[in-house]
Amino acid sequence: MLDYLNDISENYMKDKSFKPNNRLLMGPGPSNVHPKVLKALARPTIGHLDPQFIDLMDDIKSLLKYAFQTENEVTFAVSGPGSVGMETCLVNLIEPGDKVVVCINGVFGGRMKDIIERCGATPFEVTAPWGSAIDPSELENKLSQHEDASIVAFVHAETSTGAKSDIKTLAEIAHKYDCLTIADTVTSLGGIPLLIDDWNIDCSYSGTQKCLSCPPGLSPITFNERAVNLIKNRKSKVQSWFMDLNLVLGYWGSGTKRAYHHTAPINSLYGLHEALLLLKQEGLEQAWERHQSNGQKLVNELGAIGILPYVKADERLPELTSVAVPAGVDEADVRKQLLEKHNIEIGAGLGDLAGKIWRIGFMGYTSNEENIDTFVSAIRGILENK
Amino acid sequence: MLDYLNDISENYMKDKSFKPNNRLLMGPGPSNVHPKVLKALARPTIGHLDPQFIDLMDDIKSLLKYAFQTENEVTFAVSGPGSVGMETCLVNLIEPGDKVVVCINGVFGGRMKDIIERCGATPFEVTAPWGSAIDPSELENKLSQHEDASIVAFVHAETSTGAKSDIKTLAEIAHKYDCLTIADTVTSLGGIPLLIDDWNIDCSYSGTQKCLSCPPGLSPITFNERAVNLIKNRKSKVQSWFMDLNLVLGYWGSGTKRAYHHTAPINSLYGLHEALLLLKQEGLEQAWERHQSNGQKLVNELGAIGILPYVKADERLPELTSVAVPAGVDEADVRKQLLEKHNIEIGAGLGDLAGKIWRIGFMGYTSNEENIDTFVSAIRGILENK
Numbered sequence: 001m002l003d004y005l006n007d008i009s010e011n012y013m014k015d016k017s018f019k020p021n022n023r024l025l026m027g028p029g030p031s032n033v034h035p036k037v038l039k040a041l042a043r044p045t046i047g048h049l050d051p052q053f054i055d056l057m058d059d060i061k062s063l064l065k066y067a068f069q070t071e072n073e074v075t076f077a078v079s080g081p082g083s084v085g086m087e088t089c090l091v092n093l094i095e096p097g098d099k100v101v102v103c104i105n106g107v108f109g110g111r112m113k114d115i116i117e118r119c120g121a122t123p124f125e126v127t128a129p130w131g132s133a134i135d136p137s138e139l140e141n142k143l144s145q146h147e148d149a150s151i152v153a154f155v156h157a158e159t160s161t162g163a164k165s166d167i168k169t170l171a172e173i174a175h176k177y178d179c180l181t182i183a184d185t186v187t188s189l190g191g192i193p194l195l196i197d198d199w200n201i202d203c204s205y206s207g208t209q210k211c212l213s214c215p216p217g218l219s220p221i222t223f224n225e226r227a228v229n230l231i232k233n234r235k236s237k238v239q240s241w242f243m244d245l246n247l248v249l250g251y252w253g254s255g256t257k258r259a260y261h262h263t264a265p266i267n268s269l270y271g272l273h274e275a276l277l278l279l280k281q282e283g284l285e286q287a288w289e290r291h292q293s294n295g296q297k298l299v300n301e302l303g304a305i306g307i308l309p310y311v312k313a314d315e316r317l318p319e320l321t322s323v324a325v326p327a328g329v330d331e332a333d334v335r336k337q338l339l340e341k342h343n344i345e346i347g348a349g350l351g352d353l354a355g356k357i358w359r360i361g362f363m364g365y366t367s368n369e370e371n372i373d374t375f376v377s378a379i380r381g382i383l384e385n386k
Numbered sequence: 387m388l389d390y391l392n393d394i395s396e397n398y399m400k401d402k403s404f405k406p407n408n409r410l411l412m413g414p415g416p417s418n419v420h421p422k423v424l425k426a427l428a429r430p431t432i433g434h435l436d437p438q439f440i441d442l443m444d445d446i447k448s449l450l451k452y453a454f455q456t457e458n459e460v461t462f463a464v465s466g467p468g469s470v471g472m473e474t475c476l477v478n479l480i481e482p483g484d485k486v487v488v489c490i491n492g493v494f495g496g497r498m499k500d501i502i503e504r505c506g507a508t509p510f511e512v513t514a515p516w517g518s519a520i521d522p523s524e525l526e527n528k529l530s531q532h533e534d535a536s537i538v539a540f541v542h543a544e545t546s547t548g549a550k551s552d553i554k555t556l557a558e559i560a561h562k563y564d565c566l567t568i569a570d571t572v573t574s575l576g577g578i579p580l581l582i583d584d585w586n587i588d589c590s591y592s593g594t595q596k597c598l599s600c601p602p603g604l605s606p607i608t609f610n611e612r613a614v615n616l617i618k619n620r621k622s623k624v625q626s627w628f629m630d631l632n633l634v635l636g637y638w639g640s641g642t643k644r645a646y647h648h649t650a651p652i653n654s655l656y657g658l659h660e661a662l663l664l665l666k667q668e669g670l671e672q673a674w675e676r677h678q679s680n681g682q683k684l685v686n687e688l689g690a691i692g693i694l695p696y697v698k699a700d701e702r703l704p705e706l707t708s709v710a711v712p713a714g715v716d717e718a719d720v721r722k723q724l725l726e727k728h729n730i731e732i733g734a735g736l737g738d739l740a741g742k743i744w745r746i747g748f749m750g751y752t753s754n755e756e757n758i759d760t761f762v763s764a765i766r767g768i769l770e771n772k
Contacts, residue, residue, distance in 0.1 A: 015663065015666075016663070017422070017426060017659075017660055017663065018426065018429070018442050018445075018656055018659050018660070019429065020429055020430055020431075020432045020436075020438055020439070020442075020656075021430075021432065021438060022430050023430070023432050023433065023436065025431065025432070025433060027433055029649060030431050030432075030433060030434070030649065030652060032430075032431065033430070033431045033653075036403070038427075038428040038429075038430070038431075038653075039428060040403060040404065041424075041427040041428050041653055042424040042425060042427050042428040043404070043405065043406055043424075044406055044407075044408050044409070044418075044419070044424070045406075045411065045416050045418065045419045045424075045595075045601045045602075046406045046407065046409050046411070046416075046731070047409065047411060047413055047416060047731045048416070048602070050406075050409065050725070050731060051725075052406055052407060053406070056404050056406075059404070079466060079467055079470075079603065080465060080466040080470065080628070081465055081648045081649050081650070081651065082648070082649065083627070083628050083647075083648040083649075084465075084466065084470075084628050084648075087626065087627055087628050091626075111627065114627055115627045117623075118623055118624075118625055118626070118627055207649070209431075209649055215431045215651065215652050215653040215654075216431075216434070216649040216650065216651050216652055217465065217603065217650075217651025217652075217653075217654055237503075237504055238504075239504050239625050239626075240473065240477075240504070240625075240626055241469070241473055241497065241500055241501045241504055242466070242469050242470050242473050260736070261469075262467045262468070262469040262470075263415060263416065263467050263468065263469075263593070263595055263602040264467070264602065264603075265467065265601065265602050265603030265651075265654065266416060266601050266602055266603075267419075267424075267427055267601040267603075267654075267657075268601075268603055268651065268653075268654060270404055270406075271653075273403075273404050274403055274404070277401065277402070277403065280401075339436070339437075345432070345433045345436060350646070
């Protein structure tokens with residue numbers, strides 16, 4: 001009955017434990033994970049309804065409120081990567097027939113549009129060139145043309161380009177037209193100023209593998225009362241069972257009584273808790289300042305060897321710098337050499353920017369001065385010897 | 387700006403690393419995680435497009451083929467818990483207007499029905515009492531009444547009751563009516579005989595936190611060619627972007643070129659790889675035999691102190707035994723004492739069986755003879771002293 005096992009086993013690369021190299025992760029994420037977070041992942045698994053675990057969930061909620069700068073009761077970690085967070089926000093807030101304005105200046109705005117369509121809603125696009133911020137006046141124009149739109153979705157830190165949009169202003173305009181706002185903060189949470197309550201962001205999702213020094217696999221998420229009320233009063237069922245907030249909150253809600261919904265990724269949540277504690281110990285403003293100053297130093301050092309930022313200064317993310325590939329350079333070969341010879345990962349361009357830029361992340365535990373020197377001397381050596 | 391931070395920090399249970407107790411996990415999952423798997427989780431994170439990681443993904447696919455006993459090329463791990471695996475199978479295979487027969491003898495069949503409805507399809511139920519297997523003749527009856535049904539969904543090992551259905555026979559009947567089959571194997575994979583190819587199961591999803599000795603958070607999944615063709619030829623888009631197999635396979639597909647879809651939960655996959663290696667080293671048949679013989683011993687030992695199985699012998703899962711709560715016993719108090727005094731977790735009944743049964747899991751790394759003695763002497767002591 002098991003006679004084809006031998007064939008299968010011939011396909012194995014190896015029949016032993018996987019031992020990854022120690023990479024310096026300077027791509028668009030994951031960034032390097034703090035050693036304390038790695039250690040936390042390996043603690044013994046307990047049950048998803050264990051009172052100890054319920055306490056941990058409550059701690060994670062409090063710490064996420066701090067990270068998001070919000071008092072939203074509905075603030076927790078979705079049991080899936082950032083893309084599941086994105087889809088969770090959209091499928092809960094959108095009903096078939098809704099009109100949704102979506103701001104697109106890179107991959108992730110485009111992904112939101114795709115999901116909006118899958119929800120049976122009509123998307124109206126506000127676009128900006130890849131590598132630029134969304135122009136608030138374009139949003140105002142679009143909303144004045146489509147006054148029946150009920151939701152505006154935008155990306156704070158566009159991971160595919162390294163551009164930052166002014167989502168405080170975008171949210172102000174959206175609310176003028178009585179729209180609810182959804183913000184992608186995957187690459188901004190813990191890295192640059194983000195004030196969910198002060199900026200009146202109704203709903204936001206993020207990721208763990210960028211500025212939080214944590215592995216990928218969870219999506220911090222927050223909904224304010226207005227968003228929760230909209231979800232509670234939907235006319236139609238949320239199209240996803242797993243993402244239906246009305247069900248998820250039976251588990252992640254408040255009180256000591258929690259109902260089983262799905263089995264949470266226990267050990268991953270140990271890691272997130274540890275990462276959020278580290279953020280709190282450092283202080284959110286200090287973390288923002290670290291990302292800002294190290295990002296600036298990296299840009300300066302790269303500029304000194306002729307590698308120039310692709311995004312203009314006032315729209316540039318300090319934690320994710322996209323740079324123009326210098327003329328005549330085989331960009332894929334440089335990335336390959338960085339990885340193979342120096343154990344350094346940087347990111348390629350995507351979509352419109354494929355082949356034109358490198359994306360150099362400097363997020364979370366990766367973001368320290370020593371790593372600037374390591375990286376700059378490695379890439380300088382490769383470019384000089386080409 | 388951060389002036390409400392102090393309020394938030396007062397809510398913390400503690401401002402230090404989380405140190406869970408060492409529990410003996412004898413509930414319906416998670417089960418105890420093998421120490422080598424915990425160790426693997428803590429290895430350094432690398433990128434989700436790193437060639438080393440692509441090799442690891444290929445190894446995981448090969449090892450999952452072994453575990454599922456299939457040569458299906460489309461065999462991988464969904465980046466979410468078992469419920470996401472369930473929804474991934476259903477949303478990909480079902481289109482609005484489809485007729486789907488769903489076998490319900492516990493929570494998980496019911497959950498499938500809910501998702502089928504959210505897909506815009508019509509479910510036809512084949513039911514059995516909670517704690518019993520699905521009767522194949524009932525499926526035959528239902529299919530003969532609804533010859534336009536195109537899919538049959540069923541649960542191999544019903545985690546909410548401890549009952550096993552004969553899915554080989556259910557699949558035979560389904561195929562007689564030209565239906566495609568979806569099997570929930572969350573609690574059976576690695577625990578009891580499961581032969582995806584020999585039994586002609588077209589599509590199946592599982593979990594990592596049951597018989598694989600791995601933490602929760604990933605869902606092993608497999609689709610045969612017939613299922614994949616159906617997905618490739620859908621008339622409508624899959625309603626979920628994240629779960630759309632046409633997109634996911636750009637990342638988990640074959641060849642060395644992998645397109646970014648979402649960021650995989652890197653460290654969780656280190657753990658799954660290690661767990662699958664352990665399964666292969668033990669041997670699948672040996673793992674089945676271990677679960678079978680330890681499960682039988684557990685039933686015998688519990689019987690000797692008057693705790694009797696709820697499910698009849700030929701439908702009983704060796705890896706998950708539900709037992710009737712003895713008359714006059716406060717079942718919640720017993721579970722509380724087991725947890726607080728003995729660090730042992732067992733499960734309560736759900737739905738129809740709440741308050742009536744305990745669910746005693748004996749899965750994966752938990753399943754060894756020593757744990758039988760530990761558990762039986764603990765529960766005997768509690769029941770004697772009540």
